[in-house]
Every structure is written in structure tokens, then in C-alpha cells.
Amino acid sequence: MLKPITLSAATLALAIALPAMSQAQQGAPYVLAETGQGFSRLQDAVNAIGEGTGTIRVASGRHADCAVQTAGEIAFVAAVNGQAVFDGTACEGKAALVLRGRSARVEGLVFANIKVSDFNGAGIRLEKGALTVSQSWFRDSQQGILTGDDQSATLSIDKSTFTRLGTCEGPGGCAHAVYTGNYGLVRVTRSRFEAGHGGHYLKSRAGRIDVRNCSFDDSAGKGTNYMIDLPGGASGRIAGNWFVQGADKENHSAFITVAPEGRQHDSSGLVIEANDARMSPAVTWPSVFVADWSGEVTRIGTNTLSAKLKRYEKR
Secondary structure, eight states: OOOOOOOOHHHHHHHHHHHHHHHHHHHOSEEETTTOOEESSHHHHHHHHTTSEEEEEEOSEEEOOOEEEOSSEEEEEESSTTOEEEESOOBTTTEEEEEOSSEEEEESEEEEOOOOTTSOOEEEEEOSSEEEEESOEEESSSEEEEEOOEEEEEEEEESOEEESOOBOOSTTOOBOSEEEOSEEEEEEESOEEESOOSBOSEEEOOSEEEEESOEEEOTTOSSBOOSEEETTOOEEEEESOEEEEOSOBSOOSEEEEESTTOOOSOOTTEEEESOEEEEOTTOOSOEEEEEESSSOOOEEOOOEEOTTEEEEEEO
């Protein structure tokens, strides 16, 4: 006769706990794709990857949470694009994601209502390392993406939207939808900037710029400035974009500016072509498509401009 199987108390407890753990992992807001391990706090998921490489899948819903990456290569990916929202919480008084690891990737996430006391609250604060952002939405914050300096790295933004960002209320100057420091390359493709609330839509101090096939719709903007500001100059390409200047402007004198704060980079290789730029119907003033303080911008190709727009002006 077979003897009945008996379980120790510890074994029985583990057997009961495993299904419960599995359910908890499945219901966790943050799950490591490589292991299936779930976390209730984003920072714990980031710490679990540490200096390694990993992907954090972010569940749909509102997350009043934030995290700081100090090492490794981490991908922050929405389980369903556009359904995972980091809302209203900033780490280190900076951003929902503060990134200073080797590299990071952000895909399908929404960043909303990030505001801090120094008026620089951002969805993402990139302090060093490469970053790739795709299919993400930055809205109703002081800034969308703000970076430090890292001339060895690239910031790439693709298929993303920046809505109701920027402010000039702070004592330290304006915040912008995207504001980059001296990165090696800033690339923005197939993205939309709209309804700014102050500052510029894209301000980049990088030596190389690549802005292609984007839309800059300022028709619902409030107290905005330039569409693209290259304060220290830059080489690269601005091509295939669509620009509309709205009627509520703090500064309506130009769409694109080159080296208004001094010449830090050579701008002789900057190509600006195949863009479409116009005014919203309420605009009555003239403006300039490219305002150049460097005196080096000579490669302005064919662009479709409204009658109120002067093609180029040296300042």
C-alpha cells in the first residue's frame, strides 16, 4: 500500500504562496520583461537592473511615481502604448524619469502635470548617456524633456507629441517643450509640437541637429517664442517640417534662430530645406523664417513660405 504524501509546514506554505506570488507579479505595475519579476515601485525595478541591461514594462493606468537611473541600460516600455501615465510626481525635484546611466529607451509612455518649484519640472531629465524616445506623449508640464551636457551621446525622439509645455514664469528664465544641453547629436523625427505655454518648442545647444518630418503647430500657443532655437549654432539638417505661427506670442520675430546667444558651434553645414511655414489666420505681422546671428548659414534650400515670411535675415 502506498503511503500518503505528507508536506512539511514550510513546504505547504510555499506551495500556497507560489500561486499568490504569481498573481501579484501579474498585477504589479512594473514588471521586468526578462524575468517576470514584478514591483510596486518603479525605483525598485530600476534598482533590480542596476548596472545590467533590462526592460521594465509599465502597466496601463495612472502612476504617481518616479525613478532615478544611475547605471546600466534600461528600457521603460508601456504595456499598451499611450495607456501608462506618469502623472504629477518628480524625483529629485526634477522629473518623472531622471536618467544618468549608460543609456535608456522610453516607448509608449505618457508624462503629464510635472511641475516643480524651480519651474523646470520635466517628463524626462536626461543628465548623461544616450536616450531614445518613441511613441510617447509629454503634456501639461513645465518641460517635456530637459538634458544636461554629454557630447559623446545622442538624444533621439521619434513619433512623439509635446503639448501645452513651456513657461516663462520662473525667475531663472524660460522652460521649453524640449531643451537640450550640449549633446553630441539631437535627432527629432516624425513628432508633433503644439499649443506651447511659453518658451520655445525646441531649444538645442547640441553641435549637431537633425529635425525632419515634424509639425510645429503654434496656432493655440500662449506667450510662446521660437519654433526652433539653436542658441549656439549647429550643423545638420532641418527638413520636411510643417510650421504654423500663432497670434499669442512673446516673441514673433522668427521661426528658426541660429546662434542668438553666441557662436559655440560651426553653422556653415546647417541645411534648411523642404519645409512649409505659414501664419495662422489671426496673425497680422510679418516674421522671418531663419534669423542668423552666426553669418554662416548659406545652405537654405527650397522652402514653402507664406507671403508674410522673409526667407532669411542676418542679425
